[in-house]
């Protein structure tokens with residue numbers, strides 16, 4: 662007899678959507694069965710249901726161990742739902758733009774505190790994309806699923822669910838931007854632009870540079886280090902590289918910029934060295950005040966990105 666897994670963050674999604682059902686839609690996109698347990702993958706749509714409108718995509722939990730990213734997204738969505746109870750300006754804004762989200766791409770990984778999915782595949786190495794000079798092992802490999810960063814043999818359910826959702830909900834938009842939350846690299850919060858596969862500039866680099874300039878002028882004291890993902894290391898199989906390549910094939914004069922937000926967890930370890938002894942602690946802040954700070958720290962970035970794509974004609 663199969664049963665659904667119990668994940669508090671998933672329950673929270675339903676609670677949030679129930680607060681404002683006329684703005685939030687929760688859709689079961691797929692499910693992964695491991696033994697007798699079903700791990701559902703949920704997508705959310707917020708605002709006008711028109712994929713042509715400017716669309717911001719929020720994604721988290723690709724690496725299940727990096728649970729904090731899912732929690733930042735859910736906390737943001739919760740704030741949105743509460744504001745939509747009373748903020749008429751915000752209600753009006755969502756007539757002209759939308760947010761789509763998969764806060765927990767890899768529910769088995771979230772449940773078991775694993776980076777990979779149940780097949781031992783690192784989903785961020787799983788796409789059919791070959792890198793120029795991928796770093797040995799960490800850049801993705803097909804040696805064994807007992808080693809981290811294993812690429813798998815074909816697209817896993819979680820990966821194809823993410824890609825299909827992005828194609829359906831973002832590729833028709835005249836301007837879409839994805840923000841995929843990760844943690845566990847470096848001491849600073851970093852915004853990475855594509856590619857992961859090569860140090861060449863990605864096709865929307867000029868557009869990204871304008872967006873970056875706008876952000877830096879608007880928030881000169883922002884906390885982020887902004888750089889190309891491949892300036893850190895190149896990897897095979899990045900799902901966002903793959904999505905970008907698929908979007909380019911359409912040649913439809915629309916802009917799609919997938920960004921990765923790497924929350925700088927080494928800082929949490931540095932300030933609380935005991936975390937070094939727990940895998941969970943390496944990727945997630947454990948102290949309450951640090952958790953609260955992480956929850957509120959990225960709200961203005963998400964708000965900014967949504968406004969920037971909605972008002973592209975003004976900058």
Ligand SMILES: [Zn+2]
Nearest residue numbers: 724727843844
């Ligand atoms: Zn990650």
